[in-house]
Amino acid sequence: xxxxxxxxPPIFSSSSSSTTTTTTTxxxxxxxxxxQQPLATTLTAAxxxxxxxxxxxxxxxxxxxxxxxxxxTAASAANYGGYGGNSNKKDxxxxxxxxxxxxxxxxxSKVEKGTNGTDSEFxxxxxKTEREYLxxxxxxxxxxxxxxxxxxxxxxxxNLQDIISNADNVSTEEVKDEKGQVxxxxxxxxxxxxxxxxxxxxxxxxxxxxxxxxxxEWNRDKDVLTHVHKSFKTxx
Numbered sequence: 143x144x145x146x147x148x149x150x151p152p153i154f155s156s157s158s159s160s161t162t163t164t165t166t167t168x169x170x171x172x173x174x175x176x177x178q179q180p181l182a183t184t185l186t187a188a189x190x191x192x193x194x195x196x197x198x199x200x201x202x203x204x205x206x207x208x209x210x211x212x213x214x215t216a217a218s219a220a221n222y223g224g225y226g227g228n229s230n231k232k233d234x235x236x237x238x239x240x241x242x243x244x245x246x247x248x249x250x251s252k253v254e255k256g257t258n259g260t261d262s263e264f265x266x267x268x269x270k271t272e273r274e275y276l277x278x279x280x281x282x283x284x285x286x287x288x289x290x291x292x293x294x295x296x297x298x299x300x301n302l303q304d305i306i307s308n309a310d311n312v313s314t315e316e317v318k319d320e321k322g323q324v325x326x327x328x329x330x331x332x333x334x335x336x337x338x339x340x341x342x343x344x345x346x347x348x349x350x351x352x353x354x355x356x357x358x359e360w361n362r363d364k365d366v367l368t369h370v371h372k373s374f375k376t377x378x
Contacts, residue, residue, distance in 0.1 A: 336360035
């Protein structure tokens with residue numbers, strides 16, 4: 143698989159932007175001291191204003207979210223040191239994606255990580271074939287042509303081979319994020335299965351994020367599955 147992926151020096155794009163600051167001068171208000179309120183009334187009004195100003199607005203973070211953020215480290219099989227949870231992975235994360243609330247994490251063995259590069263996986267416990275997972279390969283600085291990338295991903299993923307072979311349509315797209323990083327986006331539409339794949343190179347690695355679902359579940363959960371697909375990004 144590595145012989146097909148090319149590794150020329152990475153091409154980075156940079157852009158510069160200028161910030162324009164507009165200053166507005168506000169004239170000093172005219173202060174009148176006629177008809178002053180009694181001291182007690184003034185203190186009461188001041189206390190009311192202070193209460194309003196110091197009251198905290200409703201916190202968006204406190205609201206429950208239908209998604210949880212997963213932080214992946216893409217550690218090699220030799221350095222793979224544990225299962226479950228990701229609270230200690232945030233500082234060393236190489237990629238992130240969102241997981242629907244209620245989905246379960248499947249524990250990845252060292253053998254599986256070493257053979258096909260699977261780093262993380264989550265599934266819907268109500269329909270275990272509805273899932274998202276990420277694989278990675280080391281030693282790739284730049285993406286090869288789109289068709290070559292998809293074909294080589296399928297070589298190490300039997301399920302993906304079946305989805306592609308029975309697909310009615312396979313679409314590909316190249317997109318860039320706000321930093322100019324290139325992602326290949328594949329959508330595989332079949333009678334039995336639907337798959338969304340996002341592939342990119344960073345940190346001298348190739349990352350592939352998959353969202354797969356049987357067609358009935360795809361039709362039912364299309365918005366959720368599209369959301370988690372788009373949530374994947376690497377941390378450079």
